[in-house]
Amino acid sequence: MLTFKNRILAGVAAVSISAVTLSAFAQMPPGGPQGHAPSPQQIAKFEQMRAKHQAELHDKLKITASQEAAWKLFLDKTKPAPFDPAGRPDKAEWAKLSTPERLDKQLDMMRKREAFAEQRIAATKDFYATLSPEQQKIFDAEHAKMERHRWEKMEHMRHGDRKGPPHGGKPAPDAPPAN
Numbered sequence: 001m002l003t004f005k006n007r008i009l010a011g012v013a014a015v016s017i018s019a020v021t022l023s024a025f026a027q028m029p030p031g032g033p034q035g036h037a038p039s040p041q042q043i044a045k046f047e048q049m050r051a052k053h054q055a056e057l058h059d060k061l062k063i064t065a066s067q068e069a070a071w072k073l074f075l076d077k078t079k080p081a082p083f084d085p086a087g088r089p090d091k092a093e094w095a096k097l098s099t100p101e102r103l104d105k106q107l108d109m110m111r112k113r114e115a116f117a118e119q120r121i122a123a124t125k126d127f128y129a130t131l132s133p134e135q136q137k138i139f140d141a142e143h144a145k146m147e148r149h150r151w152e153k154m155e156h157m158r159h160g161d162r163k164g165p166p167h168g169g170k171p172a173p174d175a176p177p178a179n
Contacts, residue, residue, distance in 0.1 A: 050080075057142055061135045070130040077123035081116060 038046070054075060063071050094102065131139060 057139075060138050060142060061131065067130050070127050074123055074127035078120045 058071065097105065128136060128139065
C-alpha cells in the first residue's frame with residue numbers, strides 16, 4: 001500500500017514539475033530559445049490551448065459539484081506566471097555583469113522558479129487529495145500523456161529540429177553529408 005501511495009505522490013509531483021516547466025517556456029524573456037518575447041497572438045494561442053486542455057481534463061475527471069471549488073483553486077494556483085520582460089536583464093546589461101554577479105542573478109532566478117514550483121506542487125497535491133481513486137487514475141494517465149509529449153518536444157528542441165529538416169527534408173546545400 002505504501003508503494004502505491006508513493007507512486008501517486010510521484011505522479012502528482014511529476015504533473016506539477018511539468019506544469020512549471022511549461023510555464024517557464026511560456027515566460028521566456030527576449031533572447032530565449034526563440035530569440036524574442038512571445039507575441040500577443042502566441043500568448044493568446046497558448047491560453048486558448050490551455051483552456052481547451054483544462055476543459056477536456058475537467059470532463060474526463062467528471063468533476064462533481066462538491067469538487068468544483070477545489071478544481072477552480074487548483075487552476076488558479078497552477079496557472080503560469082505572466083510574462084515579465086523586466087524579470088531578466090537584457091543582453092547588454094547581462095554582459096556588463098561580472099561572473100559572480102551573473103551567477104548570483106542566476107541563483108536568484110532559480111530560487112524564484114523553485115518557490116513557484118513548490119506552490120504549484122502543493123496546489124496539485126491538495127487538489128489530487130479531493131479526487132476519488134478512479135479520478136486519480138485518470139489524472140495520472142493524463143499527466144503521463146502530457147509528460148511524454150513534453151519530453152518528445154524537448155528532445156526535438158534539443159536537436160534543433162523543431163520545424164523539421166530545412167529544404168523539404170533535404171539537407172541544406174552547405175550541410176556536411178550524413179554519416
